[in-house]
Amino acid sequence: MELWIATSNRGKLNEFKLLFEKELPQIKILSLADFPTYSSPPENGQSFLDNARIKARSLKAMKPNTWVMAEDSGLEVEGLGNLPGIHSARYAGPKAADSENVAKLLKMIQIRSSANRAAQFQCCMVVFNPQGEEMIFNGVLKGQIAKTTAGQHGFGYDPVFIPENETKTLAELGMGYKNKHSHRASATAKFIEKLKASL
Ligand code: ITT
Secondary structure, X not given: OEEEEOOOOHHHHHHHHHHHHHHOOOOEEEEHHHOOOOOOOOOOOOOHHHHHHHHHHXXXXXXXXXXXXXXXXXXXXXXXXOEEHHHHHHOOOOOOOHXXXXXXXHHXXXXXXXXXXXXXXXXXXXXXXXXXXXXXXXXXXXXXXXXXXXXXXXXXXXXXXXXXXXXXXXXXXXXXXXXXXXXXXXXXXXXXXXXXXXX
């Protein structure tokens, strides 16, 4: 069986591949890297769900008879009115690198909310089965924003996110920790449970 994932984010894809390899090794994971002629739609929704749907529907139109999944995720910082939220990938500008987004986040929190550093990652996943039925799975990881970056693992805001009940960042805790506890791991676990029941 094939599962097409509508992502160009290599960090997300590595996490998905490990999660599926462990639970459902018979599934072949394919992504936008395997579909070079595909052009991604603009992510102009108002919520994580809107954007996940835009990505999943667009790829499903090109791959109608297979399983298709997309997820939209991001970091909500309480003291910044839940920003960067759906703008997480482009917080410091349209083509911003992860390091630029992180630098902007540390600057904004320093200016606006240095005492309250509470934050959470959100993941909203939209799946279409081969029959075209839609399923939605969500995951959340609560924590706080560190004062400086630490760690080498992961991607995005991992070097500044300290999960609840931990003292290290996700980038220090590594993939093993993330794939047990992250917003993406929780949403994926729910999807995998559904998938196992339907295979
Ligand atoms: P695709 O749309 O191709 O999947 P993207 O990176 O543009 O890739 P999103 O629009 O969902 O994906 O934006 C997600 C951003 O949120 C991501 O680029 C990171 O900046 C941040 N993010 C999400 N999950 C994260 C995680 O597990 N660790 C660190 N940062 C994360």
